[in-house]
Amino acid sequence: MTAITTNLQKIQSNIAITAGKYGRDPSDIRLVAVSKRHSDSSILEAMAAGQTLFGESYIQEAAEKHRQLSETPAEFHFIGHLQTNKAKIAAALFTMIESVDRYKLAKELQKHLEKLNKSMKILIQVNIGRDANKSGVLPEETEDLLRQIKQLSRLQIRGLMTIPPYSTELEETAGYFRDLKELGKIMQEKQLIPADHPMELSMGMSQDYEIAIREGATLIRIGTAIFGERPPLLHPG
Ligand SMILES: *Cc1c(COP(=O)(O)O)cnc(C)c1O
DSSP states (O other), X not given: OOHHHHHHHHHHHHXXXXXXXXXXXXXXXXXXXXXXXXXXXXXXXXXXXXXXXXEEXXXXXXHHHHHHTTTSOOEEEEOXXXXXXXXXXXXXXXXXXXXXXXXXXXXXXXXXXXXXXXXXXXXXXXXXXXXXXXXXXXXXXXXXXXXXXXXXXXXXXEEEEOOOOOOSOHHHHHHHHHHXXXXXXXXXXXXXXXXXXXXXXXXXXXXXXXXXXXXXXXEEEEOHHHHOSOOSOXXXX
16 A cells, blocks of 8 residues: 555544544545645545545646546646636636635636636635735625625635634634634625535645534645645746
């Protein structure tokens, strides 16, 4: 067995154990294997172990992987900062964009999705901890952004995503996850996140996914704990 296989099995069983511990159904929690900066062969190893959902942060790198793996069941979520001028490529490549954080980007995605005659599941990335170094809409601006994006017919709003400020205190991180869930609930009550699908909350990475499961994550994004340390950028941008 490869290290990737062993890591994936460990995480899958830990997701089930953690879900059980906190009274959650493990099938409500999907693992996004964050393969950014890892090779196609690492992705293929993960696929041999049953993983089909991957997270990518760099458009050019993701496009290359998409080409190489087009004959496989691999599907990709975009989780990085998306430049507006890359919206066209993004519209074609991903099954979900987890990091929509501004109207200009949403409008550009809408335009390209119309041309492609398709729609796209999206999450709104919220800068829940008001971290100056992080992307994401501020919590108090989320409602206005959702009202605008709701008018864009090709974008299917499924929930919220966040990367909390770095902290070594898990309970501090948990507080940010609770804030995201609370914000999501309020947006759902205002019917800005449609109720026809369960709301997605994408939160939790290698260091804090167990606490994220406790706080209600439906998507957890794990890279290092599956693939090991990331090599340097393959294709910057
Ligand atoms: C890289 C990345 C991850 C994965 O982080 P790990 O600590 O390697 O698990 C998760 N989410 C986002 C948005 C990322 O960019």
